[in-house]
Amino acid sequence: MIDAAELRRRTAELLAAHPPATTDRLDFLRARFDAGLAWVHYPEGLGGLGAPRSLQVVVDAELEAAGAPDNDPRRIGIGLGMAAPTILKYGTEEQKRRYLRPLWTGEEVWCQLFSEPGAGSDLAALGTRAVREGDDWVVNGQKVWTSSAHLARWAILIARTDPDVPKHAGITYFLCDMTDPGIEVRPLRQITGEAEFNEVFISDVRIPDSRRLGEVGDGWRVAQTTLNNERVAIGGMRLPREGGMIGPVSTTWRERPGLRTHDLHQRLLKLWVDAEVARLTGERLRQQLVAGQPGPEGAGMKLAFARLNQEISGLEVELRGEEGLLYDDWTMRRPELVDFTGRDAGYRYLRSKGNSIEGGTSEVLLNIVAERVLGLPSEPRTDKDVAWKDLSR
Amino acid sequence: MSTQPDLLYSEEEEALRAAVRDLLADHCDAPGVIARTESDAPHDLAAWKALADGMGLAGLLVPEERGGQGATHREAAVVLEELGRAVAPVPYLTSAVVATEALLGCETDGGLLAELASGRKIGALAVALNVGPGGAYRVVRHEDGALHGELTAVADAAVADVLLVPADDGGLYAVDADAVTLTPQVSLDLTRPLATVTLDGAPGRLLGDAEPAVRRALRAGAGLLASEQLGLADWTLTETVRHLKDRKQFNRPVGGFQALKHRLAQLWLEVVNLRAAARNAADALATGEDADVAVAVGQAYAAPVAVHAAEEALQLHGGIGMTWEHPVHLYLKRAKADSIAYGTAGAHREALAELVDLRAP
Numbered sequence: 001m002i003d004a005a006e007l008r009r010r011t012a013e014l015l016a017a018h019p020p021a022t023t024d025r026l027d028f029l030r031a032r033f034d035a036g037l038a039w040v041h042y043p044e045g046l047g048g049l050g051a052p053r054s055l056q057v058v059v060d061a062e063l064e065a066a067g068a069p070d071n072d073p074r075r076i077g078i079g080l081g082m083a084a085p086t087i088l089k090y091g092t093e094e095q096k097r098r099y100l101r102p103l104w105t106g107e108e109v110w111c112q113l114f115s116e117p118g119a120g121s122d123l124a125a126l127g128t129r130a131v132r133e134g135d136d137w138v139v140n141g142q143k144v145w146t147s148s149a150h151l152a153r154w155a156i157l158i159a160r161t162d163p164d165v166p167k168h169a170g171i172t173y174f175l176c177d178m179t180d181p182g183i184e185v186r187p188l189r190q191i192t193g194e195a196e197f198n199e200v201f202i203s204d205v206r207i208p209d210s211r212r213l214g215e216v217g218d219g220w221r222v223a224q225t226t227l228n229n230e231r232v233a234i235g236g237m238r239l240p241r242e243g244g245m246i247g248p249v250s251t252t253w254r255e256r257p258g259l260r261t262h263d264l265h266q267r268l269l270k271l272w273v274d275a276e277v278a279r280l281t282g283e284r285l286r287q288q289l290v291a292g293q294p295g296p297e298g299a300g301m302k303l304a305f306a307r308l309n310q311e312i313s314g315l316e317v318e319l320r321g322e323e324g325l326l327y328d329d330w331t332m333r334r335p336e337l338v339d340f341t342g343r344d345a346g347y348r349y350l351r352s353k354g355n356s357i358e359g360g361t362s363e364v365l366l367n368i369v370a371e372r373v374l375g376l377p378s379e380p381r382t383d384k385d386v387a388w389k390d391l392s393r
Numbered sequence: 394m395s396t397q398p399d400l401l402y403s404e405e406e407e408a409l410r411a412a413v414r415d416l417l418a419d420h421c422d423a424p425g426v427i428a429r430t431e432s433d434a435p436h437d438l439a440a441w442k443a444l445a446d447g448m449g450l451a452g453l454l455v456p457e458e459r460g461g462q463g464a465t466h467r468e469a470a471v472v473l474e475e476l477g478r479a480v481a482p483v484p485y486l487t488s489a490v491v492a493t494e495a496l497l498g499c500e501t502d503g504g505l506l507a508e509l510a511s512g513r514k515i516g517a518l519a520v521a522l523n524v525g526p527g528g529a530y531r532v533v534r535h536e537d538g539a540l541h542g543e544l545t546a547v548a549d550a551a552v553a554d555v556l557l558v559p560a561d562d563g564g565l566y567a568v569d570a571d572a573v574t575l576t577p578q579v580s581l582d583l584t585r586p587l588a589t590v591t592l593d594g595a596p597g598r599l600l601g602d603a604e605p606a607v608r609r610a611l612r613a614g615a616g617l618l619a620s621e622q623l624g625l626a627d628w629t630l631t632e633t634v635r636h637l638k639d640r641k642q643f644n645r646p647v648g649g650f651q652a653l654k655h656r657l658a659q660l661w662l663e664v665v666n667l668r669a670a671a672r673n674a675a676d677a678l679a680t681g682e683d684a685d686v687a688v689a690v691g692q693a694y695a696a697p698v699a700v701h702a703a704e705e706a707l708q709l710h711g712g713i714g715m716t717w718e719h720p721v722h723l724y725l726k727r728a729k730a731d732s733i734a735y736g737t738a739g740a741h742r743e744a745l746a747e748l749v750d751l752r753a754p
Contacts, residue, residue, distance in 0.1 A: 253751055260754035268751060269742040273693045280669040284400035291401060300662040369661055370654035374634050377649035 002040070002051040004058045010049075011037060011062040020068040029071055029105040032063075038071075038104045042088065046100050071106045074337055078148060079103045079110035083156045086225045090173070090214040099154070099175065111152035113143040113176060113200055114223070118393055121364050124167045124220055125383075125391060128202060130159035130174065136206045137161070137174065139182075142199065145358070149185045149198035150334065152178045156226060157207075158219045163389040170388050171219035175211040182206075192350045193330035196338060238286060239279050245309050245340070245348060246275035249316040259319050268319075271312050278304045296373045302355075303365050309340075309352035316345040398676040398687070399467075400669055406471045413450070413475040416443055421479045423720035429482060430583035430723075436552045441483040444472075445512025451489040452510030454497070454613075460507025466613065470620035470675035477624025480723045482584040484515050484549035490617050492516030495557050495565065495610035499601035503567055505555060517553035518610050519568075519590050521546035525736020526612040526688070527744060532603070535560040539594040540568060548734070550588035551577050558592065559603035566597030582730035584723055615735035616678045616688035619671040622699035622731055626664050629706035629724050633657065636710055653709060660705055663698045670694045686748050693741040696732035703728040 018031045032038055033047045037059050042048025063070075073080055080103070087099055102108040119126040128141025139159055149155070155176040162170035176183075182205035187195035214222040242250055253260065253268060281304070285297045317324040328344040340348060356362040370376045383391055402410070420440035429435055445451035453469045455461020469490060476485055493509050495518050496502040508514040520530045523546065533542030540560060550556065553575075556568045574591040600606070634657060637648030647653060674691030677684040703725040707714040714721045732738065746752055 250749075250751060257752075257754070260752075262754055265746070265751075265753050266742075269693075269746060272749070272751060273690055273742065273745065276690050277666045277670045277694045280398075280400065280673050281666050283397060284669040284672065287397075287399070287401050293401075297665050300665055303662060304666065363655070366655045366658040367651065369658035374654075374657055374661060376634065376638065376654050376657065377646050379649070379651060380645075 002049050002055070004055055007037070007040065007049075007051065007055055007058045008062060010035060011059050015063075015066050015068065020066060025069040026105060026107065028069055030101070032068075033101050033104055037063075039084075042100075046088070046096055047104050071104060076103070076106045076109055078112050079108070082112060082226045082229050083110040083154070085229045086156065086173075086222060087175075087213065089225050090222050094210075095175070095213070103154075108153040109148055109151045111146050111148045111155045111178070112226070113146060113149075113155045113157040113202075114226075115145045116142060117144050121361055123223075124171065125388070125393070126158060126160060126171070127393075128157075128159045129163075130161050130172060130207070132161070132209075133206075135209050137172075137209065137212070139174070139176070139202050139205045139207060141202050143202065144188065144197075144199050146185075146198045146200050147196055149178065149200050150187070151336075154178060155200075156213075158223050160388065161216055161219075164387050165217070166385060167383065167388040167391065168220045169217055171223070172216050173213040173219035173222040174207050175213055176202075176205065176207055177211075180205045187332075187334060189332055191353065192347055193327075194333040194335055196335055239282065241276060241279065243279065244275060244305070245312045245316075245352070246272055248345070248348075249312055249319065252316065252319060259321055264315065264319055267315055271308070271315060275308055275312065278308055296369075299365065299369050299373060302359065303362050303369075306352070306355035306362055309348070309355050313345060313348040313352050317349045320345055398673050398680075398683075400672040400676065402471065402672075403467075406468060409468055410471050410475055412448065413444070413472055414478070416440070416448070417475060417479040417481055421481045423723075426480060426482060426584065426723060427717070427720060435482055435583065435586050436484065436549070437482050438552065440481060441485075441515075441552075442512065444483060444485065445489070449511075451485070451493075451512040454490065454493050455506055455510040459502075459510070461510035465679035466617060466675045467672075467679050470617050470671065473617050473620040474624035474627070474671075477621035477727075478628040480584045480625065480720070480727050484517070484552055486614060486618065486621060487517050487549040487585075488515045488553070491518050491610045491614040492557055494613040495606045496600065498606035498609035499565060501600055503598050503600060505567055505600075508555075514554040515549070515552050516555050516557060517547055517550045518607065519544045519547050519550070519556045519558040520607060520611070522548040522585075522587060522730075522735070523733045523737075524611060525692075525740045525744075526608055526615055528611070528736060528740065530559060530607060532559045532561045533592050535562045535564065535566075535597075538596070540566060540592040540597050541594060542592055544590045544592075546578065546587045547590050548585050548587055550575055550590055551586060556590060557600070557606075558590070558597060559607060560597070563603055565600045565603035565606050567600055568592065568595050568597045572596060580730070582726045584727055585730065611735055612684065612688055613678055615692045615741070616674040616684070618731060618735055619667070619674050619688075619691040619695035622695040622728065623664070623667050623671040625724055625728055625731070626660075626667060626699045626702035629702045629721065629728075630657070630660050630664055632721070633660075633706045633709050640711075656705060656709070660702055663701065667695055667698045686745065689741040689745045689748060692736060693738045693745065696738040696741075699728040700725075700732050 014035045018028050036049040038047035040049050040051040040056050041053035043050055116126050130137040130139045155178050157174045157176040158171050160170055161172040182203045184201040186199045188197045188199050189195045288295050327346045371378050449462055450472055452461030453464040457463035496506045509516045524530045533540045554570050558566045558568050560566055572595040576589040578587045580586045638646055640647045670691045674687045677687030706721050707725055713719050
């Protein structure tokens with residue numbers, strides 16, 4: 001039985017055998033993976049020890065105290081948060097052994113080829129085609145909103161393998177080599193001036209059948225694992241009072257009395273209350289999870305924060321008056337990380353517009369709350385029993 | 394802040410909720426409450442007796458050594474959630490919370506605290522219901538050992554046995570209801586009616602300084618009112634969802650139309666937020682930590698949400714929601730009156746401007 005004491009013992013062993021001060025970063029990360037201390041809830045041999053997930057913090061705290069390097073989780077978030085749990089659940093033994101170790105150490109960055117210009121909220125309508133040729137699949141199509149595509153070694157990809165059945169049934173899930181000459185990555189410049197995301201054009205890319213994840217035609221179900229983990233990754237962090245976007249605007253208000261107006265004061269106080277209550281709701285959700293009583297409240301957190309971020313940053317631009325007419329920098333750049341607080345109010349205002357679109361639009365999330373939490377009837381569907389090729393587009 | 398508030402319900406609190414809900418199911422069904430509003434006795438004193446006498450709930454905030462249950466605002470908040478769900482016409486918030494807190498804030502309670510805690514007597518703080526913590530309130534004249542004056546909009550005064558009356562000498566006085574004239578006012582909220590209190594040389598017993606006692610009472614009232622508003626909003630949402638699954642137009646359940654689904658999902662989100670805000674206010678009142686901010690945030694958030702929930706419930710019920718027969722109007726009237734009671738949302742935001750240093754121009 002692996003408990004906290006046993007994990008501390010193994011962590012001490014790792015640190016003794018590979019002192020962080022004198023060990024190469026990558027060598028240390030590989031040794032940590034092989035010791036089962038990467039993600040302790042994963043199986044033995046795959047970076048874990050089959051221990052409870054909640055014990056990971058024990059290892060992390062010991063390693064941090066010892067000054068050990070980490071795997072820069074923000075840089076490889078898609079691999080860690082979405083590709084890995086899906087590979088773990090649906091991968092063959094060979095696939096798990098091949099991909100999980102370099103994914104976790106960050107040697108191989110992953111991206112996600114899901115959304116398409118014609119398939120956003122209705123992701124299952126996607127049209128990228130994969131056609132079987134001998135031992136390979138030949139893939140053609142276009143994906144969009146792909147972060148990290150320009151850095152990625154691998155991608156998780158869903159494509160249509162059977163256009164003659166209803167849309168959910170004809171999708172297959174693949175692991176795609178991003179160095180294939182048929183992959184073209186183009187930056188997608190967004191309203192902030194920079195390009196966090198990419199368009200990915202896929203032309204006659206050959207994927208061996210051994211890189212298929214799950215059964216042919218079962219890709220939609222496999223993708224649910226990926227998408228559910230995406231929603232787990234969004235939200236759930238603990239904030240102090242004024243910890244979110246309300247912080248900078250409150251500071252500006254306090255420091256620059258000359259900008260204050262009565263109208264802005266009323267609006268600021270309302271938003272301050274809303275931000276504080278959203279923070280408390282997040283804290284309550286966290287307490288429920290710790291107590292082992294997860295509620296449906298999480299579904300609403302993304303909705304709440306999207307609205308708050310947009311309204312607060314909008315107010316902040318207005319509050320700044322003459323400065324609100326300016327923008328820090330429109331230069332086309334390729335940031336490695338999204339940083340909401342590192343730039344000016346104008347940037348925050350524009351970037352937060354994406355908060356109600358990315359990871360599920362607020363409109364779709366409201367449908368999900370209405371149907372799954374409140375149990376209201378779903379929309380009448382005209383697409384369920386129709387072959388994909390016969391859908392209107 | 395050093396510690397995080399406890400925002401969950403304990404097992405004991407859930408058991409208390411279940412017991413109160415059972416009791417109210419027996420006593421306060423909607424047709425009964427509606428019929429009672431037009432009778433000579435709008436208050437349900439049988440339900441009150443069962444809550445206070447039978448379950449000992451009037452004494453939750455009173456320490457055991459002073460004749461109470463020695464519980465906290467967290468438990469009182471759970472009771473208020475259930476009373477809000479039922480729009481129960483009982484003087485719980487006014488007597489077991491506000492008048493009780495006023496007595497707890499006085500140098501002496503003249504034995505009243507134990508009487509209120511046991512439910513043997515009902516108390517009412519003779520301050521207009523719209524006054525919030527720190528707000529200005531009217532006082533009566535203290536002259537030759539007797540009290541003179543008129544106080545309006547005193548909630549639940551009609552059933553009070555004793556009134557706690559602030560006077561112009563800065564004192565808070567206990568006055569027997571028999572010694573004053575109580576005149577019911579036709580009230581927007583049929584289930585928490587107001588009355589005018591006229592004192593014409595009424596004798597009073599000095600309890601202590603009015604200012605700290607009244608402030609303490611109104612702060613607890615405003616903070617725990619958020620839990621009543623939560624119960625009220627929760628009922629209107631649940632009932633509206635139920636109705637819209639059931640009601641068919643255009644050969645479909647009305648609840649399947651996306652325009653309505655989105656409104657209900659939005660309302661659900663507000664109620665989820667309100668639960669965190671109300672729990673936070675109750676917990677802060679119980680621990681005394683950060684209570685001013687927690688109460689102001691709680692009431693600034695709760696008041697508009699409860700009104701929104703009741704207004705949406707009425708609209709989404711369609712024609713039936715506009716009838717006297719359907720109980721949704723009781724909730725709308727309570728919610729609207731609650732949005733003024735113990736300070737409007739705007740008044741609480743103004744208080745926050747000082748408390749968290751976001752000052753006006």
